[in-house]
Amino acid sequence: MGTKIAGHSITDRVPLKKAKSIRQSLKEHGLLEKYLQTHHHNLGSKYFPSLASENAAEPLENYMDIEYIGTIYIGTPPQEFVVLFDTGSSNLWVPSVYCSSPACSNHNRFNPQDSSTYQATSQSVAVTYGTGSMTGFLAYDTVQVGSITVTNQIFGLSETEPGSFLYYSPFDGILGLAYPSISSSGATPVFDNMMSEGLVSQDLFSVYLSSDEQGGSFVMFGGIDSSYYSGNLNWVPLSSETYWQITVDSITMNGQSIACNGGCQAIVDTGTSLLAGPPNGIANIQYYIGASQSSSGETQQGYCLSGFQSITIPTQSGDLWILGDVFIRQYYSVFDRANNQVGLAPVA
Template identity: 70%
Template sequence: MKWLLLLSLVALSECLHKVPLVKKKTLRQKLIENGLLDKFLKTHSINPASKYFPELASSSDAEPMTNYMDTSYFGTIGIGTPAQEFTVIFDTGSSNLWVPSVYCSSPACTNHKRFNPAKSSTYKATSQTLSIAYGTGSMTGILGYDTVQVAGITDTNQIFGLSQTEPGSFLYYCAFDGILGLAYPSISSSGATPVFDNMWNQGLVPQDLFSVYLSPNEESGSVVIFGGIDSSYYTGSLNWIPLSSETYWQITVDSVTMNGQSVACNGGCQAIVDTGTSLLSGPTNAISNIQNLIGATNTNGMMLVSCSSINSLPDIVFTINGVQYPVPPSAYIIQSEGGCSSGLQGMNVPTASGELWILGDVFIRQYYAVFDRANNQVGLAPVA
């Protein structure tokens, strides 16, 4: 596994602002190396739904643990004047920007970069507080304003969170410092204006959209493009899917099939296109059925699959707005030096519209994704 410094921010042009992303060593790998995986699986409840419905989050200090970032993509941003650099996940499944701060003494803060307001001439304090629960970690802190530099863009007067506590062990082992949320302001904690909204309001991007390419197999070249679409990353045409909710990037799925047979989502279901979730998640019963179909077996918390079966397994096909989006076994089975495991995960999240799927990085690596705020739609096309 490569250990790389995060690439510096670059701008493709005045119109296309790209942030290079780099894949890093996974949380699960770090836990295994430190002999902590078994302890985590036995002592941490698993509740990935808390990211999407905070009222479901655990109120205890023990944070839930799941495979939610088993493959992660990072970029570098600057906050303050002069800029203090942080690595962040660009997360379409949340809406807040936050980084660790000098006010935080949690173990997860002490081994990450921490923002120091006293060293920024443009920082403005507020009396507002912030509290966010994700599927596998949480933070509390305060809100402040400062200049954020990302993808060659200088985003002034941006509100962001400065963590004061990051309880539990999950964030301690993560290679990133903070999170930059790219979902809608309607789900932003404490009503904080998201970074992309602030960019658009200041006229810093030419189009009210951004796009994402996630490279496979630890290759370089992953990018977030603010304000533009780069057709060199995909083949054919973009298919546009209207949002079913302007909160997360939520869409309606017509069906989920394998070998032409329905395996889930009978009568339609909901899905969230989420760059901040590494796996392909769905309702527990549906995922369990698929795990059985692909011959996955539970071994010490990992759903192991025979590597030799990859070439013979069927695609998982998501039909969305009448268009089929196949996810091949080479994508939904994760291959590593230790063998092969399923990239699927069961989770139950109640919605008014039925069962919910999370189309995470396992899915997005197959499809260049455009997140169109102007028209409230997602565009997908097979990667080039």
């Protein structure tokens, strides 16, 4: 898992597993069609919460197809939680025993009374994602991620998790890996504490997401495993130190530019399954791959689902693209906090 010298972890690899999709769970319960009809989605609300309308408190986006999840532990003695490692958000939160929402009833819940290292605060926290939201309060406790132990980590304990999306999710909570500038209530992210406590040898982490039904996916804190990619890492400077946001030069197919003409802004987001972008650009891509819209609003080609989704996230520099798991599966991805850049190389 990792190496320790004088009590400090040099690198640490946390295995991730590809979970059963929420789409599958809804289908098995006969709820998918009704869910798609009644939950109008706006993926943009994850990045700009004001985009979530009052009538769509739990917007749906197709990240319900696939999630890559791993296990962490909180408290003393440790309480186990399955979390989504999300480079598109910055807060760590898990369900708590104070939560009575249906989504908390079938997931692990943190009990502060069972932890001798727990420290409460009076601060509240609220986080909105493209697929759901949580409200609760902040506290401090010991968090174990792989063989790394972070002391006095601030995290959220949910009191409400409205809607049904999180009820069907294969994870208990979320561990955000973006910058502290976008952390709700100013809570210090887990990786920032790993860096400040000297628990990683390099101020970066890397991600490998396996394709198809293969295992072996991981997030590695403090290191890069060059055996998982071919060629050299291509380093792309961040255009904003909020999300892992970069400038994309163009999107081409067979040498022809079909979207992002003249450049566009994009976020590398492990917490989103698909590759999402503005309607015109996505429509061009769907046309060129021969995909068509289904009656349920999903884009299909035969029995396959397209990996592209239309969204509108306006920014000062144009509409934002989201490079989710369908993109990240193609590239070993390095998230470098020391130099504020993303490194990408084709997977081996």
